[in-house]
Amino acid sequence: KAGVTQTPRYLIKTRGQQVTLSCSPISGHRSVSWYQQTPGQGLQFLFEYFSETQRNKGNFPGRFSGRQFSNSRSEMNVSTLELGDSALYLCASSLDKGGREQFFGPGTRLTVL
């Protein structure tokens, strides 16, 4: 089976712009979670989607949003980018909801200038 894929792998944006990141889960996986990772920080949870519904949301401002499509593919959007949004954004898929083991994609490295 193909693993989790994320596009793009690298992105450079300027402050104030918006960005959309994409994630394709492992075939058959219905749950997709998003995390932000910065140097020295752990995995900061953004949100989790299952069957096109957001089940959980982390403590991030409303500039961060996401959605999931009927084929389980997911996107996250960050509007009005700030310098502090520079990070590795990781997507993880899971067979089911509810804290099952997760399989991570390679991540999207976002740099905000």
Added chain:
Amino acid sequence: GQQVMQIPQYQHVQEGEDFTTYCNSSTTLSNIQWYKQRPGGHPVFLIQLVKSGEVKKQKRLTFQFGEAKKNSSLHITATQTTDVGTYFCAGPFPRTSGGSNYKLTFGKGTLLTVNP
């Protein structure tokens, strides 16, 4: 709040030495998971422990789940340079107390460096 604590935050060892990282939960968990992230890479699922007192081995790695299912440890025997990376533990926590909506919560990880 519900959380998972990991210690130590950093550990530097000489190649061949043993290494242990500890994970403590604020509440009883149905399972505990361990992940490894190599430098420049992404977290990779290693193992899941479910039973109280469970011990599992993967070559030089030994994983334990505490009797009370609130703590866990990962022990690496005779470290090698390939063991370098950050080791995370994670457990499912209910979104609300007594609820059935569980979210996987990660510890901040232990960064292991190995001097050859």
